[in-house]
Amino acid sequence: MPSDRYPTTSEIREVGPRDGLQDEQPIPVEARIRLIDALSATGLRAIEVGSFIRPDLVPAMAGTDRVLAGITRAPGVRYRALAPNMRGAELALQAGVDELELVVSVSDAHNRGNLNMSTDASVDQIGRIVAVASEGVVPVEVIVATAFGCVYQGTIPTADVVALARRLRDLGVATLSFADTIGSASPPMVSALIDALEDAGWQADQLALHFHNTRGAGPANIVVAAQRGVRRFDASIGGLGGCNFSPGATGNVATEDVVHLLDSLGATTGVDLDALIGVARDVETLIGRPLPGCLLRSSPWTGRPLLPDGP
Amino acid sequence: MPSDRYPTTSEIREVGPRDGLQDEQPIPVEARIRLIDALSATGLRAIEVGSFIRPDLVPAMAGTDRVLAGITRAPGVRYRALAPNMRGAELALQAGVDELELVVSVSDAHNRGNLNMSTDASVDQIGRIVAVASEGVVPVEVIVATAFGCVYQGTIPTADVVALARRLRDLGVATLSFADTIGSASPPMVSALIDALEDAGWQADQLALHFHNTRGAGPANIVVAAQRGVRRFDASIGGLGGCNFSPGATGNVATEDVVHLLDSLGATTGVDLDALIGVARDVETLIGRPLPGCLLRSSPWTGRPLLPDGP
Numbered sequence: 099m100p101s102d103r104y105p106t107t108s109e110i111r112e113v114g115p116r117d118g119l120q121d122e123q124p125i126p127v128e129a130r131i132r133l134i135d136a137l138s139a140t141g142l143r144a145i146e147v148g149s150f151i152r153p154d155l156v157p158a159m160a161g162t163d164r165v166l167a168g169i170t171r172a173p174g175v176r177y178r179a180l181a182p183n184m185r186g187a188e189l190a191l192q193a194g195v196d197e198l199e200l201v202v203s204v205s206d207a208h209n210r211g212n213l214n215m216s217t218d219a220s221v222d223q224i225g226r227i228v229a230v231a232s233e234g235v236v237p238v239e240v241i242v243a244t245a246f247g248c249v250y251q252g253t254i255p256t257a258d259v260v261a262l263a264r265r266l267r268d269l270g271v272a273t274l275s276f277a278d279t280i281g282s283a284s285p286p287m288v289s290a291l292i293d294a295l296e297d298a299g300w301q302a303d304q305l306a307l308h309f310h311n312t313r314g315a316g317p318a319n320i321v322v323a324a325q326r327g328v329r330r331f332d333a334s335i336g337g338l339g340g341c342n343f344s345p346g347a348t349g350n351v352a353t354e355d356v357v358h359l360l361d362s363l364g365a366t367t368g369v370d371l372d373a374l375i376g377v378a379r380d381v382e383t384l385i386g387r388p389l390p391g392c393l394l395r396s397s398p399w400t401g402r403p404l405l406p407d408g409p
Numbered sequence: 410m411p412s413d414r415y416p417t418t419s420e421i422r423e424v425g426p427r428d429g430l431q432d433e434q435p436i437p438v439e440a441r442i443r444l445i446d447a448l449s450a451t452g453l454r455a456i457e458v459g460s461f462i463r464p465d466l467v468p469a470m471a472g473t474d475r476v477l478a479g480i481t482r483a484p485g486v487r488y489r490a491l492a493p494n495m496r497g498a499e500l501a502l503q504a505g506v507d508e509l510e511l512v513v514s515v516s517d518a519h520n521r522g523n524l525n526m527s528t529d530a531s532v533d534q535i536g537r538i539v540a541v542a543s544e545g546v547v548p549v550e551v552i553v554a555t556a557f558g559c560v561y562q563g564t565i566p567t568a569d570v571v572a573l574a575r576r577l578r579d580l581g582v583a584t585l586s587f588a589d590t591i592g593s594a595s596p597p598m599v600s601a602l603i604d605a606l607e608d609a610g611w612q613a614d615q616l617a618l619h620f621h622n623t624r625g626a627g628p629a630n631i632v633v634a635a636q637r638g639v640r641r642f643d644a645s646i647g648g649l650g651g652c653n654f655s656p657g658a659t660g661n662v663a664t665e666d667v668v669h670l671l672d673s674l675g676a677t678t679g680v681d682l683d684a685l686i687g688v689a690r691d692v693e694t695l696i697g698r699p700l701p702g703c704l705l706r707s708s709p710w711t712g713r714p715l716l717p718d719g720p
Contacts, residue, residue: 102600211720250719253712282710284673285632289413313710314666314703315673318628321596347707355625362595362626390701392625396658399593399624401564408561409522 105329108365111144111306112137112353114381116159116180118338120149122385124158129384131168136377137335138172141369142353146178146199146332150186163193178239182213187227191234198231200224201277202266203243204259207250208279212243217262225269232270239273240266241308245291247282256287260294273306275332278319281312281341281348285322292326302327309351311390312341316351317359324365331356336378336389352391354378358398371398416640419676422455422617423448423664425692427470427491429649431460433696435469440695442479447688448646449483452680453664457489457510457643461497474504489550493524498538502545509542511535512588513577514554515570518561519590523554528573536580543581550584551577552619556602558593567598571605584617586643589630592623592652592659596633603637613638620662622701623652627662628670635676642667647689647700663702665689669709682709 115134119125130148137145147169148162162179171177178197181187190198202220203209209217224240231238244251245259263274276291292302307323307330309316320331334350341347357369375393382389397404426445430436441459448456458480459473473490482488487507492498501509513531514520520528535551542549555562556570574585587602603613618634618641620627631642645661652658665685668678686704693700708715 102597104597207719247710247712249715250717252714280710280715281707284670284710286413286415286674311703312707313669314628314663315670316628317625318632318670321629322632341707344707348703352625358624359595359626359629363597392622392659396592396623396652396655399558399591399595401558403563404560404591406561408518 104324104363105303105327105365108324108329108331108360108367109143110353110356110360110367110369111146111178111330111332112142112335113146113308113332113350114335114338114353116146116148117350118334119158120156121340122158124160125384127161127164127168130165133377133381133384134165134169134177136380138170138175140373140377141367143174143368144176144178146180149180149182150189150193151180151182163189166193166195181227184223184227184230187230191231191236195236197237197239198227199239199241200227201241201243202262203248203279204254204262205244205248205251208244208248211250221262221265221269224266224271228270237272239275239306240271241275241277242266243277243279245276246278246287247280249280256290256294259291260298263295264298273304275306275308277308278310281310281316283309283319284315285318288319288322289326292323292328303329306330306332308332310341311337311348311351312344317355320351320356320359321363324360324363329365331360335374336381336394337391338381338385338389348390352378352389352393354393355391358393415635415674415676416614416638417675417677419635419640419642419671419678420454421664421667421671421678421680422457422489422641422643423453423646424457424619424643424661425646425649425664427457427459428661429645431467431469432651433469435471436695438472438475438479441476444688444692444695445476445480447691449481449486451684451688452678454485454679455487455489457491460491460493461500461504462491462493474500477504477506492538495534495538495541498541502542502547506547508548508550509538510550510552511538512552512554513573514559514590515565515573516555516559516562519555519559522561532573532576532580535577535582539581548583550586550617551582552586552588553577554588554590556587557589557598558591560591567601567605570602571609574606575609584615586617586619588619589621592621592627594620594630595626596629599630599633600637603634603639614640617641617643619643621652622648622659622662623655628666631662631667631670632674635671635674640676642671646685647692647705648702649692649696649700659701663689663700663704665704666702669704
């Protein structure tokens with residue numbers, strides 16, 4: 099019989115301002131700043147503010163340096179940004195990120211498609227960036243992409259994910275997150291990866307997981323990971339963000355739904371859910387279309403009657 | 410450490426033609442027949458075809474007798490219908506249902522709102538209907554509504570759910586299903602109910618569960634129940650069906666997403682997923698708006714590359 103033990107606290111890492119907005123029509127830097135400041139006020143402790151990537155490649159992420167300069171840094175909140183290469187990392191460090199995010203795909207084909215270099219070349223580059231970042235004492239997190247499947251390669255062997263994770267650990271990477279890039283993860287895959295990482299010396303509470311809801315399994319994957327002791331999860335406000343390979347598909351799990359779920363497990367997030375739903379509504383206005391988050395069209399369940407006056 | 414054991418098979422009970430369509434604008438009996446015949450062809454083994462309720466109360470369910478007369482009964486498929494009272498039950502039996510569904514809410518206020526009588530009066534009525542149905546050897550399933558929360562009462566004590574379940578068992582009810590009527594269930598609530606029912610003598614594989622995705626926790630609840638040995642789940646094609654108390658909210662979990670999830674657990678459903686998604690698309694056309702199921706906007710994950718030619 100499985101246990102119902104869950105972590106007593108959890109941490110949501112908000113990715114909406116980067117992973118959510120990157121494929122949208124660009125919105126003004128000022129609106130991105132307002133969004134991040136609003137998210138900071140909800141109790142979230144980690145926010146991905148943007149990426150330092152060539153603006154001709156990802157126009158929506160242009161001006162992330164000005165975003166970082168313009169936000170009001172709330173105490174206790176870590177403002178993070180993604181960099182695809184050394185040049186981006188240098189710009190991110192200059193702009194004053196609290197944490198630097200790098201990415202490498204287990205799938206060589208995906209890494210070439212995403213970063214125009216082999217997985218091996220990305221690993222070498224990560225080693226050089228970690229050296230630079232550690233001079234400034236900025237923690238580096240590496241996102242292990244295609245950890246549960248790849249559009250080009252299909253199934254990704256768990257052993258390949260762990261082999262890459264070991265190489266990154268040997269480079270001195272502080273934190274690893276494992277990304278369900280195309281929403282192909284299932285509960286047994288999640289358990290198998292956690293098993294394999296534990297066998298290789300990691301503890302579940304060191305890991306971070308990034309799920310998409312492309313096929314509707316995101317919440318199930320989160321609960322199974324939480325049962326195993328994982329307590330750091332990425333999510334995007336309102337479910338903002340898509341799937342490059344399935345136009346219109348649901349992308350990232352929605353932050354407000356994940357907060358509701360983790361709180362219901364007793365894995366308290368510390369996030370003000372009503373405030374968060376308010377931000378999600380503002381994002382719908384900002385981008386001009388409904389977002390897929392379920393709580394946007396219902397309400398948090400508190401155990402109190404919704405219609406106390408009866409039928 | 411929780412186990413990853415799941416049942417090796419599972420059964421989806423399709424509720425779209427009743428729970429899904431009941432709050433929609435009425436569609437012609439012929440279209441309901443075509444929908445049920447299409448669902449029968451996907452490998453589903455249990456389909457709720459409609460309800461025998463007063464047509465002035467639920468116009469979309471008028472003519473369920475003609476639906477039952479018009480469908481092509483596939484071998485091995487059980488065609489089920491809901492009846493709110495003795496008159497409805499008699500009509501359902503006359504129309505030749507394979508299984509008769511009755512409903513009673515744990516919440517007295519909800520039962521009065523739904524059936525215009527107290528929970529106690531409903532239990533008495535169920536006893537009389539079971540006696541009539543058993544003469545014709547038609548199995549009766551009772552849906553225990555508001556098993557995880559009620560809009561009027563709020564939190565529903567698990568002990569109250571089990572007490573009602575015991576009364577129904579004493580009446581000779583063959584099967585009980587427990588409905589998350591307003592989508593308020595969480596994984597710990599699901600575990601607690603299964604614990605309590607097992608303590609009261611049920612086995613998990615006797616139970617059926619009916620989840621809504623109103624707050625995004627439906628898939629998580631299903632996986633936690635499956636870990637405990639539950640293998641019968643309701644779902645509605647495309648996620649058809651809403652929540653009376655949250656206009657626009659996501660209602661039933663989507664059959665195709667639940668099939669994908671259960672199959673990914675190794676709890677094989679035996680349903681042809683591509684055929685099912687095709688039916689869901691036809692339902693979108695039938696009702697003239699998109700449905701919330703995730704696979705409607707992506708594709709099943711098979712482990713094979715989606716873009717085998719590379720980036």
